[in-house]
Amino acid sequence: MKYRDLFAGVGGLLVFFGLWQGLVSSGLVQYEYVPAPSVIARGLAGMAGGAEMWEEIGHTLMAALLGWAIACGAGTAIGVVLGLSPKTRRYTLASVEMLRPLPGIAFVPVALLLFGFSIQMELLVIVAPVIWPALVNSMGGVMAVSERLTDVARTLRLSALSTITTILLPAAAPAILIGARLALTLSLIMAVAAEMIGNPVGLGYAVVREQQAMHPDRMFGYVLIMGALGILLDAGLRGIARLLLPGEFRRLSIQGRA
Amino acid sequence: MKFKRLAQLLPPPVGLLPLAAVLLVWQCVAPDESPSFPPPSNWWTAIRGLTADGLLGPAVLATLQNFAAGLLAACALGFTLGLLIGVLPGLRRWTGMLLEYLRALPPPVVVPIAILMLGFSPGMQIGVIAYTTAWPILLNTVAGVAAIRELQLDVGRSMRMPWTVRMIKIVIPATLPAFLLGVRVAVSLAIVVTLLVEMFTGLPGIGLLMVTGQRNFNSSQVFGLLAVVGLLAFCLTLAFNLIEGLVLSRWPPRRSAGA
Numbered sequence: 001m002k003y004r005d006l007f008a009g010v011g012g013l014l015v016f017f018g019l020w021q022g023l024v025s026s027g028l029v030q031y032e033y034v035p036a037p038s039v040i041a042r043g044l045a046g047m048a049g050g051a052e053m054w055e056e057i058g059h060t061l062m063a064a065l066l067g068w069a070i071a072c073g074a075g076t077a078i079g080v081v082l083g084l085s086p087k088t089r090r091y092t093l094a095s096v097e098m099l100r101p102l103p104g105i106a107f108v109p110v111a112l113l114l115f116g117f118s119i120q121m122e123l124l125v126i127v128a129p130v131i132w133p134a135l136v137n138s139m140g141g142v143m144a145v146s147e148r149l150t151d152v153a154r155t156l157r158l159s160a161l162s163t164i165t166t167i168l169l170p171a172a173a174p175a176i177l178i179g180a181r182l183a184l185t186l187s188l189i190m191a192v193a194a195e196m197i198g199n200p201v202g203l204g205y206a207v208v209r210e211q212q213a214m215h216p217d218r219m220f221g222y223v224l225i226m227g228a229l230g231i232l233l234d235a236g237l238r239g240i241a242r243l244l245l246p247g248e249f250r251r252l253s254i255q256g257r258a
Numbered sequence: 259m260k261f262k263r264l265a266q267l268l269p270p271p272v273g274l275l276p277l278a279a280v281l282l283v284w285q286c287v288a289p290d291e292s293p294s295f296p297p298p299s300n301w302w303t304a305i306r307g308l309t310a311d312g313l314l315g316p317a318v319l320a321t322l323q324n325f326a327a328g329l330l331a332a333c334a335l336g337f338t339l340g341l342l343i344g345v346l347p348g349l350r351r352w353t354g355m356l357l358e359y360l361r362a363l364p365p366p367v368v369v370p371i372a373i374l375m376l377g378f379s380p381g382m383q384i385g386v387i388a389y390t391t392a393w394p395i396l397l398n399t400v401a402g403v404a405a406i407r408e409l410q411l412d413v414g415r416s417m418r419m420p421w422t423v424r425m426i427k428i429v430i431p432a433t434l435p436a437f438l439l440g441v442r443v444a445v446s447l448a449i450v451v452t453l454l455v456e457m458f459t460g461l462p463g464i465g466l467l468m469v470t471g472q473r474n475f476n477s478s479q480v481f482g483l484l485a486v487v488g489l490l491a492f493c494l495t496l497a498f499n500l501i502e503g504l505v506l507s508r509w510p511p512r513r514s515a516g517a
Contacts, residue, residue, distance in 0.1 A: 012351075095277035
């Protein structure tokens, strides 16, 4: 069953790229700026030989992961505090709900004003929207911890700190990881956006540069790389989660949480 | 009644205190001519200036129009394709990997591709918004159809309902909650993509006003517009929550359907 799905999935990909190749190289679709997959592959191979593409991948990855780490650290810390204390929630939640919909992209002009073309500018654009999924999911996770578990902590007379580290955080870990997973996808998106309109480095800028230079093969090449990068990052995080989490929580489904 | 429902959606308003405190401190501490952190009263002046010049209204309107057109197109596209892929298991298997891959492309990079293929036009902007925001709707709809219990579909079959009636009476109502979940993600994504296209291409809208303000080092205008965008995004999210609540009270999700 599983192998059949895999087979069909790969088959679907092959059919897609095969159709694309066939339509373009047979001349049925003649569109100036849509190269055939074979041409894109050649462009990619050419770029993979040089250092530039790898540096760009490295820069975007670094910015996205750094921003993700900052946002997850801060978001989870605040989320746990809010989850623990109904009073704090009461006096802050409306502010959170007010700020949360603010689109990250709107921080690009502000970040440019404050930091100019720099990695800090990218980080502000990444952290501002990415902190919310981390915060909201960890808050929800802590709030959903069963009453019985906290009773156990009280019965054992655990200190506040060890209650958090030994009882609450492990119980809330699946929710926190779901937030971290959403945050990771968003981090890459925001890094690319920040590089497209702001800091002219990395993969985001590379796509714009190739578009303006009328190199559609390289542009599509960079786009395909970014798709692969997103999938690899997600798979990596899921792999780590599988190592960290016990049995029943292993399936990190975003369904119902997105 | 309506107001009660609205109030239930929002956390207690005392929670606005931290935000108000930050703005108040900012107002008191920031020097009047600060190039980086202008006090909030200057934001207000800048926004008033934009309104007086007749710039803000049309920009907000343009942004909202493109946002709405793109999102509606995405809903139609995502829901139709999602239903189709959902009810045909063979198609679902064959397109699964391709859809996952296409979905993984960061939405911003679709903009340069669309510019190359469609040129600079409002149509391009709406197309980009529709394409990028259709993904969460499509994938959630597919998952929603897949989660319908076999038993429910069997009921339709044993009542000898024609295919179309089964779709309308069983499949579509059961899929609505998942579809709405997708739209929830799509709403915030659509705001991001709309602004991004405006900033990137200079098509008229709030995004363009923000970039213009930044290029002129007019920090008050940039911060003021940030507040305007925040308020707009908040209202759009709230409006979506209201609509979702209305739809779900008409067609309540069944626990059994989602298991």
